[in-house]
Amino acid sequence: MDGPRPGWATPAREPVALVTGASRGIGAATARRLAADGMAVVVNSFPSEPMIRLAKQVAEEIHEAGGRALVLPADVADPAQVEAMFDECEGEFGAVTTLVLNAATTVRHAWTEISVGEWNEILAVNLTAGFLCCRRAFRERGAPGSSVVVVSSVLAQTGAPNALHYGTTKAGLLGFTRSLARELGPSGVRVNCVLPGAIKTEEEQESFDEQDLDRTVLAHQILQRRGSPEDVANVVGFLAGADSAFLTGQAIRVDGGWTMV
Template sequence: MSDSPTRVAVVTGAARGIGAAVAQRLAADGMAVAVLDLDEAACKPVVDAITDAGGRAVAVGADVSDSAQVEAAVARVAAELGPPTVLVNNAGVLRDNLLFKMSESDWDTVMDVHLRGAFLMSKAVQAHMTAQRFGRIVNLSSTSALGNRGQANYSAAKAGLQGFTKTLAIELGPFGVTVNAIGPGFIVTEMTKTTAERVGVDFEQAKAQIAAEIPVRRPGMPEDIAHTVSFLASEGAGYVSGQVIYVAGGPKA
């Protein structure tokens, strides 16, 4: 990217896990990065890691499901780092339960963060992208979009993100903006560890069992997703849009 202007990226849910790995990778690619999460203080370690490596980053606290907070956050990023032209919609939560046990709150919370959050963030950032005639939006879907027991809310939200992705690709393409989605398979994060512990499963044992069913014979790591985001956010990915790329260690999600 040495021959291009410095891009400004916003990564949501970036205080840990996949989001943190993506933020650090985009910074390594030469971008200035807004590390956005619900708790601004929790973003500090990621910001410190980026700045210690010689990059530029700022921590931003915002609830992505709140339109006023989203507008304020994007305005702050534009003022402190420059117009954002790369957006990674990664923020997410889990409220797993079987349908007959799932509360309305479980459903609404997951929809608000994943779908409403991606909508609000994309709507706020696209103005900067279209003005610059350049943009990259990467939405984090999941293999759960294809269906997963106990995740009616999460699966529906992640499937919804795929339709959202394809529609934005059509609408924003004429303005130099590409929109793609990544569907991670099993990724080792604090979230997946907590989920295993919640259902009483030893995490190391779970990783081994899952790895045995993955063609590449290993679970995914946050860096696996970050590498894919890096490509989709690059100058060279300008002819890739409206795609869902499953990063799951094999052809079956």
């Protein structure tokens, strides 16, 4: 199709995506998908040697497929590191036009065992980091056609034992999405959210017995297969692209029919 689609204001510059927490799992799949869609992609990783190594593998896969990618390690809960990450991104690729807030962390145990320090750490990474990244990316309101995609979780709506702080932050991201959509909408920037269900990731395989989890998950789902990171990445790609030009402030569950409300 020649020219922009009706209702879609295309940024004049090359589209640039920044995906937080993109070393593996949903973040890595999303980085690959957005690169395949023609974006230059910043692959953010936590600044630890194992996560940086994995992020470099993701970037190499993008390069081999003919795309452009840059690995920028940063703790996105640290304002100074967020500022430096965006500065480097803008120097290399230009301003971010698609921001995917995927970075998250958790520790599973009873809510009575959560310390104040742990509570604050989970909130900082899962919730405050999104605010810091959006404030830096769109502090000058952003270009029309830009978008933010927030990665929440179905646990924001269902809750779960041994995950009080995680579920709380993921629920907070729903309010964040709707409020930020109202803040940025007048300038043409869209903000939407995906709520993954029990997606089969490396993190999950490290934490749970795979066969037991498969049985538990499939007992709740309508679709009788496990979700993959690519299933979520495909929806993120849709929300970041022209086909969703009239969507903002929305939350889409990617959970195989686990929750239908």
